[in-house]
Amino acid sequence: MTLSSTRGLVRVSKNPDCHLQAAMALERVREPEFYRSVTGTEYPGEYGERVSARRRGAKFEASLRQNNAAGLRQVLGPLFGWDLDSMAVRDFGEEVPGPPTTMRTLRLTRTRRILGDLAAGREVPQLLIQPQLALPTGSGPRQLEFVSPDFMVLDSAAGIYVPGEEKSFILRDNVAEPGDLDLTRRQAGAQILALRAESRLVGLADRVANRAVFVMATPYGMKPAPPVVEQLDAAVYEIERAVATIATVREELAMLRSTGDAPLEFLVDEIPTHLQEECHRTCILAAYCEARQADSAVVLGDGAADLLGADMRLDRVRALLQGAPPATAEERELVARLTVAGRALGLEPDDLVRELA
Amino acid sequence: MDSTEDLTDTVEGLKAQREELLRAREQIEMVLTRIDTQLDQLAPPAPAEEHGEPSSPARSRPRPLRLMVLDGLDDLGWMTFSRQMMLYLRARYGRDVSPTRFSSLAKDEIAAFTSKRPRSVYLCHGLVHDRGEAVKRLWGRSDWPLEQRVVAPTTGRIQHLKLTERLCEIARTAGDTAADSEMLRFLAADHAKDLPGVKARRGVFELERWQDIALELLEELEPRDRERREEAAERLARLPEEQQLFGVPEGPLFPLPTPGRAAGGRPS
Numbered sequence: 001m002t003l004s005s006t007r008g009l010v011r012v013s014k015n016p017d018c019h020l021q022a023a024m025a026l027e028r029v030r031e032p033e034f035y036r037s038v039t040g041t042e043y044p045g046e047y048g049e050r051v052s053a054r055r056r057g058a059k060f061e062a063s064l065r066q067n068n069a070a071g072l073r074q075v076l077g078p079l080f081g082w083d084l085d086s087m088a089v090r091d092f093g094e095e096v097p098g099p100p101t102t103m104r105t106l107r108l109t110r111t112r113r114i115l116g117d118l119a120a121g122r123e124v125p126q127l128l129i130q131p132q133l134a135l136p137t138g139s140g141p142r143q144l145e146f147v148s149p150d151f152m153v154l155d156s157a158a159g160i161y162v163p164g165e166e167k168s169f170i171l172r173d174n175v176a177e178p179g180d181l182d183l184t185r186r187q188a189g190a191q192i193l194a195l196r197a198e199s200r201l202v203g204l205a206d207r208v209a210n211r212a213v214f215v216m217a218t219p220y221g222m223k224p225a226p227p228v229v230e231q232l233d234a235a236v237y238e239i240e241r242a243v244a245t246i247a248t249v250r251e252e253l254a255m256l257r258s259t260g261d262a263p264l265e266f267l268v269d270e271i272p273t274h275l276q277e278e279c280h281r282t283c284i285l286a287a288y289c290e291a292r293q294a295d296s297a298v299v300l301g302d303g304a305a306d307l308l309g310a311d312m313r314l315d316r317v318r319a320l321l322q323g324a325p326p327a328t329a330e331e332r333e334l335v336a337r338l339t340v341a342g343r344a345l346g347l348e349p350d351d352l353v354r355e356l357a
Numbered sequence: 358m359d360s361t362e363d364l365t366d367t368v369e370g371l372k373a374q375r376e377e378l379l380r381a382r383e384q385i386e387m388v389l390t391r392i393d394t395q396l397d398q399l400a401p402p403a404p405a406e407e408h409g410e411p412s413s414p415a416r417s418r419p420r421p422l423r424l425m426v427l428d429g430l431d432d433l434g435w436m437t438f439s440r441q442m443m444l445y446l447r448a449r450y451g452r453d454v455s456p457t458r459f460s461s462l463a464k465d466e467i468a469a470f471t472s473k474r475p476r477s478v479y480l481c482h483g484l485v486h487d488r489g490e491a492v493k494r495l496w497g498r499s500d501w502p503l504e505q506r507v508v509a510p511t512t513g514r515i516q517h518l519k520l521t522e523r524l525c526e527i528a529r530t531a532g533d534t535a536a537d538s539e540m541l542r543f544l545a546a547d548h549a550k551d552l553p554g555v556k557a558r559r560g561v562f563e564l565e566r567w568q569d570i571a572l573e574l575l576e577e578l579e580p581r582d583r584e585r586r587e588e589a590a591e592r593l594a595r596l597p598e599e600q601q602l603f604g605v606p607e608g609p610l611f612p613l614p615t616p617g618r619a620a621g622g623r624p625s
Contacts, residue, residue: 068513070551085553088510094438094494095485097460106607110490125510 004028005146010186013242017274022249027264031284037265060168063222075227081156088125104146107132119202128152133194137246147194160207163191167216188212189235210236277302321349430498435519436483439494444544451536467603481602483508486589491604504590511582518571521548525568
């Protein structure tokens, strides 16, 4: 699985200070292969989405799209001002199948023509399934990420499409798991930005609001729950930061390669990273980064990094607790805070030293 | 020189002979296919075997996929998506087709059209009404009129209704000769469940009622759709024949970033 497109943008948005991850996204690395070339060993853990989850997702999507997308029309039509029986559907999954290398540009061409028709006041379909958008991440013609919403529905009031995601996770009393929703919102954030970029080409950018629609499952089989339209200002902001990070890292890589055309795995030690707890859930290189930063406060977790400073050496903390004179005001304050915190837990400074060993 | 010319003549002769044989084989296969189908329909239902195997008609030889699909389209009478065709062929004829086969099928048809081996009928794609782009997973037959292969904004619903109607009909009338008559009924039900007023109930197959609903809706909705398809067909008929069958060519807008450093990482 490559770290590219929306997947890459979402990952970068979760940790924009990690330039290594942004470089991996920029160069569309295949994560397990990249892990092997960096570490020299196979990735020892599980990698990728569970097959059962992927199957459920595919089944849910198929059930919404079959019979001229009857399932989607049924839930989206009334919400966006359309008679569900007269909604016109274009399903790019059926129109342009094939591998991403050829399929994406063809779908993008067709999507752009439809947006052009919309701007020209010509008839357009109300529902686009698997349309293709492109989000620029730099000024060059090839500096872009492909973004593929599950669908886009035309909002009759706003005169523009609204991107949408189909998610098979279960919605109970209109509430989904926060972790699931975070990822979905960031995906939608990328889709909004990409739709805005595409709409700008035909003069419709100001119609694109920071909102998206989610169609999720009920606890009862594959039946869709009522769709949820969300305002996504925060997610859009996070993705904008990710795009900016990618642009910065592109320049950094060009600098690093100004004297030689080194592959990314040879540059790993020269690219800034930013280890955080989330990395262990998302990044294949988390353990590698942790090993590189062993004996620094960051390996104790986000809270310790905040308290001690991510670069603070643990041996220095131990020395301070054992009575070494503080070199700065920050160190003096740190010793005082650790002593108070330790006593609150019934630990003397020596005990803390042992805990940190 | 003479020997080279002789050799060239021989090669050309062999090529021509090969093409002739291929054409003959195709015609024979089509005739055999028709005969097999008719025999299937005339044969009395075979008794169920002791081991509970379905009473499927015996097959003397595997038929080429393109002929199976052409037959399937003939049975269903309307443009059909790959997925629908795959399920239909399995239910009606017991033929398992991998989804990837459809992709090579399309390439073969285009290659056959552009080669010097004309076929009497081609598998072709549905065409989007305004620009003639191909809907690559929507199949039709080249011997159908162009307006029957055009996808107007209203055609998605018509396609669903047409398929529902035909599947109900086939499940009702040819159920006993189908390789898997139960699957055929499920396939009809899977289409009918999105008709207005139909509520799917396990094990209940109201095939006649579903067919009537679909026909009633078609009577109401098809004239407007046909009108739009005919309008579009008039325009698309000006395209070269190859494009009428396989869609207008679409060039990519720009080169794609691909996995790996060369495409994505370097500033342009």
